[in-house]
Amino acid sequence: MISLDNPRDSAERVVSELLRVPPAADELGRVFTANGYLLHLVGGSVRDALLGRPASAVSGAVPADLDFATDARPERVLEITRGWAEATWEAGIAFGTVGLARHGVRFEITTYRSEAYDRKSRNPAVTYGDSLEADLSRRDFTVNAMAVSVPGHDFVDLFGGMADLARGVLRTPASPEASFDDDPLRILRAARFEAALGLTPVPELVAAMRSRADRLAVVSPERIRDELRKLMSAPDPVAGLERLVEVGIADIVLPEVSAMRMEIDEHHQHKDVYAHTMTVLRQAMTLEEPGEPDEVLRWAALLHDIGKPRTRRHMTGGRVSFHHHEVVGRDMARRRLAALHFPKDVTDAVCRLVYLHLRFHGYGAGEWTDAAVRRYVHDAGPQLSRLHKLVRSDCTTRNRRKAAALSRTYDSLEERIAELAAREEIAAIRPELSGDDIMVLLGLPPSRLVGQARSHMLEFRFEHGIVGREAAEAELFRWAREHEVPVPGDAPVPGELTPRRG
Structure with missing residues (x-):
């Protein structure tokens, strides 16, 4: 060098x-x-x-x-x-x-x-x-x-x-205003260079970024997307994101991120969502494989709480709630990534993580049934490893005892997943009866009713694990009778279930 x-x-x-x-x-x-x-x-x-x-x-x-x-x-x-x-x-x-x-x-x-x-x-x-x-x-x-x-x-x-380069600063050869007028995308590129190379924009460059922000309206969504993806894969994306928020560019290209800068209530009953998000992003990056930026994990960390501003409710006693912010956030993330023309696979993965990032907390301090573990793994699908990292990164409490307790609880969940995986195929859980099986057994043509029956059998699989073909068919016929679907006269009636292992 x-x-x-x-x-x-x-x-x-x-x-x-x-x-x-x-x-x-x-x-x-x-x-x-x-x-x-x-x-x-x-x-x-x-x-x-x-x-x-x-x-x-x-x-x-x-x-x-x-x-x-x-x-x-x-x-x-x-x-x-x-x-x-x-x-x-x-x-x-x-x-x-x-x-x-x-x-x-x-x-x-x-x-x-x-x-x-x-x-x-x-x-x-x-x-x-x-x-x-x-x-x-x-x-x-x-x-x-x-x-x-x-x-x-x-x-x-x-x-x-x-x-x-020696001074660690970022300048333009001509005036920054002229440079940004030549190509407004350079405004985003300045933040990306700060994230990628650690170069600090000189004051006149920062001023021009702020004054020329509206020029980004003429830049195609694809070019903006590509710059943002490069920024998020840089060694220090937080530095670039904070610059975008500071100069008002995020209001244009990622308004959901700017909106997280909510005022903290006077009783300090909730964290600064924006600061929390940047901490989560930094923590998620420490869980990546060395030298391999995980774009999906980083975007999920950035967007996981964007539903909070829209769902904030003030309650008695100065408390604040954000009920269903994971659902609202998922939908907001999908709209933003679609507007930026992100690839569908990246969008789907990020949105799934945003939606599931609170699921772990819904089961309390470790009272996970086998059914709950199966649902968690099934719903996470191929994003399970990233979900583990996102959930762990989402713990930003300064209370060491609380942080340690949360970590132990999640350790316990991962152990339960490993135990179940050793006994049964939980990585790709399916009903023991396929859609074709259901149509044959009930004499049904392809229809919404077949889909409903299959959904029921999937829930049955979550609850009871692998029970064997005979018990699965008996449960299907029980469901059919309950929903007034004609069943064969000799169809078995289910007895007490004993899940099969293996």
Whole structure:
């Protein structure tokens, strides 16, 4: 890693660090040079080389996308790389970007350009430029406005990006207002860089984030979603989220999070929900596998209490209740994630966790029946491991005795789950009679009645475990008689049940 304690000394050594550029990048540089064009490695790969990030493509550790800037127009890029590139893609050519691949390395080559959003448009208007300096001056932040020529490896830092890395600050090459007007998404990106790199925005940048917040209205939900997902997967998402709340951006992109900043009642009968949520998020992160951010768990931790502001009720004695906030919160989370066009699998997983995060507390101090354990496991489904982590993270009490008691109770629940799992298949609990079985036994066509019967048999499975085919059929016929569904004349009547083990 290059030391940034002395930026001047670091500048002299940066070239040797950048010699770790994959050989294919230098090959590409020679192709451009031979055709009379300039090619510079730009953006995050240069920044990461300065930070000595081991997973950086520049370090050669892992093949990844490399970003380049050139004075060649996109059509010319395609022409001069034909035969050199093993694959090309032109999805971004309208914005001046051509994609190439060679030797397992992906290259994105963008013609010198500037972008500007019309006040009423979601798409930027791209204008090509003719100089590297102008191109770098329009980039989002100084730490991304550094460049290295290939194959020569001449280091270009016109706006003090390396010094900003050394000082741990985030600035824009041009005025922050002009930068955000060029691309309002940079407002979110500033918070993401604070979360990912620990760079603190300078005061004028913070002021511009606040004053330009309304410009985010022209940015597509997909681009906002992608930035938020990156922020939430960063090493310190809380820092980025708190910045968004502070400058009012969360009011636009995650208003449910801002709304959790409720006033605490004068008797302090409930916690500051917003502060509690940030603590839960931090605690959930400590339970992740090392080096593997769990996006679903983090979003569930962030959104688990968003139903509280809408369900708060003041009661006698200064007490406050939030009845059914998990149900309201689940529905709110689904609407917000849908508005941001999140993938369905992520949305479903997060919403399931939000809905179930209080279930554990509904069973008191450990009086868990086998039926309750089966329901808990069944309802959590594939999110059971994350639910364990979320519930444990949700304990933020400063009362050590209470926290220890809650931890012991949850330990007990996990032991009960393990005990039941050793005796029966509880990871994917199903009724012992399938829908097809029910239709055959009762002579029913596919219908809502079959679904009702199957739901009953699932509840029966929760309560009694595995009882065997004969006892299950007897229970089905009992249910049918109770609901006036005709049953075969020789159908058995259930006796006392003895659950089977195994």
